[in-house]
Amino acid sequence: MERNLIAETVDKVDEEVRLLGWVNTIRDHGKITFIDLRDRSGMVQCVGTNLEHVSPESVVEIIGTVSGRPENLVNSKIKTGSIEIQIKSLKVLSKAAELPFDMGTEDLNLDLPTLLDYRALTLRHKKQQAIFKVQAEIINAFRQALLKRDFVEFQAPSIISSVPEGGAEVFKVKYFDHEAYLSQSPQLYKSLLVGIFERVFSVNQIFRAEPSVTTRHLTEATSLDVEFGFIESWTDVLEMEEYVIRYIFSEVEKNCREELDLFNATLPKISDNIPTLKLKEAQEIIFQRTGRDVRQEKDLAPEDEREMCKWSLEEKGSDLVFISHFATKKKPFYVLPDPEDPTYAFSVDLLGRGVEWSSGGQRLNDYETILKHLDEWGLKQKDVELYLQSFKYGVPPLGGFALGAERMTMHILGLKNVREASLFPRDMERIDLRLSR
Ligand code: AMO
Secondary structure (H helix, E strand, C coil), rough: CCCCHHHHHHCCCCCCEEEEEEEEEEECCCEEEEEEECCCEEEEEEEECCCCCCCCCCEEEEEEEECCHHHHCCCCCCCCCCCCEEEEEEEEECCCCCCCCCCCCCCCCCCHHHHHHHHHHHHCCCHHHHHHHHHHHHHHHHHHHHHHCEECCCCCCCCCCCCCCCCCCCCCCEEEEEEEEECCHHHHHHHHHHHHEEEEEEEEEEECCCCCCCCCCEEEEEEEEEECCCCCCCCCHHHHHHHHHHHHHHHHHHHHHHHHHHHCCCCCCCCCCCEEEEEEHHHHHHHHHHHHCCCCCCCCCHHHHHHHHHHHHHHHHEEHHHHEEHHHHEEECEEECCCCCCEECCCEEEECEEEEEEEEEEEEECHHHHHHHHHHHHCCCHHHHHHHHHHCCCCCCCEEEEHHHHHHHHHHCCCCCHHHHHCEEEEEEEEEEECCC
């Protein structure tokens, strides 16, 4: 007998079906047993008498007849709530050991360390699965949006020989007799590739040796990178990013209704345009609103980011806000300084619901200026030779941005910690399991 998926059973009243899946929950009422069976398409209630004992999460085959439920027993919360399966036979295909906690509840009610210590198990829970269905949709929509605009996807290398983004947050790896690094960002490759394909994007892992444990930092994150040429202004980058974000939101809204509902989540609001402010303007607003004088700072602190998001929602009806013109020297060497005031650059962060979702901007494309910046930033030409080769032979004015997939997922669903939005989060204290075990 062919397998039937659970979602198909509603249309098969009075027919016999063969279901394969996991025992989600069991309710024993003496001789009668109710089993909620789960497969990739959904959940259905199965009922049988004198069944052999079966443990929750075991993988089973159930053959049975679909029967309509009496009106008063219809469960409108699930798609198969109007039917149930009368079990004729139940076979255990893979027996689950006794569970360390109850998996059958609406919420898992576990603290974060336990949730992660038992990741192979906890990911089976409906709400955990929902997080990663939303994330898959975000990434899929990101791809679709860019493919529609003629971008080419590329695969970024993870082993690199230098540290172009700067900063100390980099993992060294022993590479035969040499020293190499795990890539912090595909930045130089995406810029180089603009000289070849004009428009490129990638979905890749980035590695940051973040020495502190925060709710928004992972040591390995998924970066959605975009770079394109022939831009007329840094604002072209914002327009492209806004297009991508709107596309992602509309696909998630359309395709993840059930998942969003599980978290009571609503997509971030965007007004007609995402508001855009220069760093200095943002600092002035923060000073006016809170009395905290951050006007001499070169960057926004986490509490400033939260304040600007509050401002944006209250004053502009937008959960998202762009902040531009960060201090040139605080940014990597490749940023293009604003000719009107070169101490500030055409660099832009997107803030959403209190946290930075992306960085980007317009880049240098003049070869001589790039050489000058490398020198000023204390970097060696030989460390970025391929990148330089590209610009030596002509690259159009270019710009781009990178969105963090975990941070987006986290803030779309209202999760408290970015680790919840990573299937297998890595941080200072954990690679799958706790390092201190
Ligand atoms: P940046 O370093 O700001 O920019 O990274 C881009 C985005 O990636 C995400 N992100 C992280 N998420 C979780 N944990 C981390 N440790 C982490 N680090 C970064 C954030 C962040 O906004 N080359 C530039 C991008 C560009 O200019 O195109 C860059 O790497 O959401």
